[in-house]
Amino acid sequence: MASTQQSFLTGSLFIIIFISSSRCHAHAVPRVTFPLESPGRPFTVFTLPGVYNATTLLLSDDEETLFVGARDAVLSLNITNAGHLQLSKKIDWSPTNEELGACGMKGTPEMDCPNFVRVLQVLNSTHMFACGTFAFSPRCSFIDSEEFTLLVNPSGKPEEGRGRCPYNPYHKNTAITVGGELYTATVADYRGNRPVISRHLSEGDRVDMKLDDTPGWLEDPTFISSTYIPSEEKVYFFFSEMGREYDFVDKFTVSRIAQVCTSDVGGQRTLQRRWTTFAKAQLLCQAKGELPYNVLQDMTTLQSAEGASKEDTLFYGIFSSQWSVNSGRSAVCVFSLREVKTVFSGNYKVLNRDTLKWSRRTGEHEKIANPGECGLHNATDNVLRFVKENFLADKNVAPANQGLALVSPEQRYSNIAAQRVKGANGKEYTVLYLLTESGYLHKAVLLKDGAHIIEEIQVLKQPHQVKNLLLSASKGTVFVGSSEGVASVPVSSCSHYWSCAECVLARDPFCAWDFTQRVCAHVSSIKHQPVQDVDGGNALNVCKTFTTLLPRGRSLLPGTPSVQVPVFLKEVVRLHCPVSSRLASLHWERHRGELSPNIYIQEDGILSFLATPTTLGSYECQATENGFTQTLAVYEVRQKQDSTHQPSATPTTLSPENGRQATSPPTKPETTPGPKDEKPMTQKSTTSTATSTVIPSSVHVPEDGSTNMFQRESSTSYLKELVAVSVLLVICICALLMVAAYNLRKSYRSRTVPHLPSSHQDTEGGTEQEREALRENSPQPDKHHGQKSPNTPSNGVSNGSNGHLPNIPI
Structure with a gap:
């Protein structure tokens, strides 16, 4: 009864929130738009004949090489020159014709049967690890990093890919390596109904791990990303799933963060080879008085600034909404590691195994252990049974700023990357790179008064369902992977702004006005007093010492003609x-x-x-x-x-x-x-x-x-026209009267004129026999002199069957 009342009250609260959702946000709109191939924002695109779906991107540790997982291929690209991609080596990795035929026999579309490389990770200094869908039969392989070739398993059998890579290339997955071990979140069956979070490639006394098969651990999830936090010795997974704790709404989606400890080796009797440290909590991206943005699209991790606490590590996520009131919009929320740790160290909900319903912990439920705490693999069976049924945190993880960092009213975002940039005043700013579903890259800076979208750049010709985004801060480049290839986009193009005013109004932390060279340039390249105002963009005050404040692309001379x-x-x-x-x-x-x-x-x-x-x-x-x-x-x-x-x-x-x-x-x-x-x-x-x-x-x-x-x-301006029309009308009437008089006079004269014999009349008045005789006796034209036959149409006009021009009445 209490559970029913709670559900009713919670549902009523959501209805009240829905009705009161009248507050509007200051939606961020891109200041400048650069269409495809715009000269103001150039970038390069790497393509290779026969290579498509370059959507799995990985940077080497020194960020000198970009590894690309594509369809039937793995590429190694040299990025020593910032913004320039050069092919170093290529691995061909495709199924055989027999394997492709078997894939088609399962009813799979032919275009989905190739090997789509979905996992690409560096294991150590000598080896990499890759997995692909491989004609709906996932397969993995080790790669020799120096030779960049696939290694054959000593047993001669292919490396198993089930549980490490999805079957379907459209199913999302995530993978990360820690200490030579592979942590993955994917589906382990053909239909995608068995989600798993597991660890592979364990050596020594460590064993491979996975989730227990008990219902409720994962509810139809869509895995998004994962990250490793060394200070916590934990791997965090981000995904969306059905929120079974909200039983008043059918198929209500919630966004989650889950954790496992890297030291976890499973229980001795209970939860053998199963996670004992798995715990999950809800990520709540919601503004006060509004419905939540509840569907997670992408997540990126921004490590804490130098000298700051590791708990200041931030997670930036893109969220969409299943509610029609927020349809077509995307929101960006930021969560702190400090808040995540607080939620996971708090209370947990209780799962009733008979009804599979969640309820809050009350005084009658004794708390035996702290779920999610590392080191539980040595705990007693009673403790392990407790954590097995208490893995959903009671509280939600709220945004770090208690609100939305950015809302886009026009675009739906699909991928995100973030970095910290030091401005001219030495202050650090957070810059976000957001890829839209329509193929535009937005660059935004987060400020106290809200997000400011500096620019949007069209990087893709057509929207793509599967794409990826990767940032190289050392190279100053954003890489966009899609079916069109790999685009290399510089993080800034300061030379586009040709005046102090526009350079300041752009509010780009990368750019400042160089008053000695009179150009807008990168902050690091300006030696003396760079002019910049990212927080306010007050060009009137910042640029008032200069005599000429000219818009982009205009002459520097004040007397430019109009x-x-x-x-x-x-x-x-x-x-x-x-x-x-x-x-x-x-x-x-x-x-x-x-x-x-x-x-x-x-x-x-x-x-x-x-x-x-x-x-x-x-x-x-x-x-x-x-x-x-x-x-x-x-x-x-x-x-x-x-x-x-x-x-x-x-x-x-x-x-x-x-x-x-x-x-x-x-x-x-x-x-x-x-x-x-x-x-x-x-x-x-x-x-x-x-x-x-x-x-x-x-x-x-x-x-x-x-x-x-x-x-x-x-x-008052049609008098001349009126006079001209009147004169023309009078002339026409006079001409008609003259023609009528002439015809009347001709008809009277014809009565007194004698008629000539029929043989002297015009041929049109003769009989058919006479006309035919004239045709036969008429001289034929000399074809050698280029004369035309009477039946040959001239000037491209064909004669009708009655001797007259077509469509003209006789």
């Missing part, structure tokens, strides 16, 4: 503003006169208006970000000399790069700290290319006050 836009009167002019940042608000200003909403339409950085004598002149597009205002484009709209020419039906496109002709718009050498005297209309920024387009007057005009402007400007 873009000339020649137009005809009564044409609709559309001026496009270039976008330097998605976080900036765009607004237009006119040198002389106000931008009345009855005359001008501003939308998404585009200014539209009707060309009249009063609207000709100079226009500026300005962007304001963090209180700093800069001019992005200047257009000079003027009337064309030939005023009688009508507007062209084809839009004329001008831009700051190619506009009349190839002249860049001027930029203000001075800065403006705030809004002008005239209140500008703030517009949402876009990512489109900056263009200035003159379009015909048939453009759609919103049905608001601006329509009156178009009507007023057009009502």
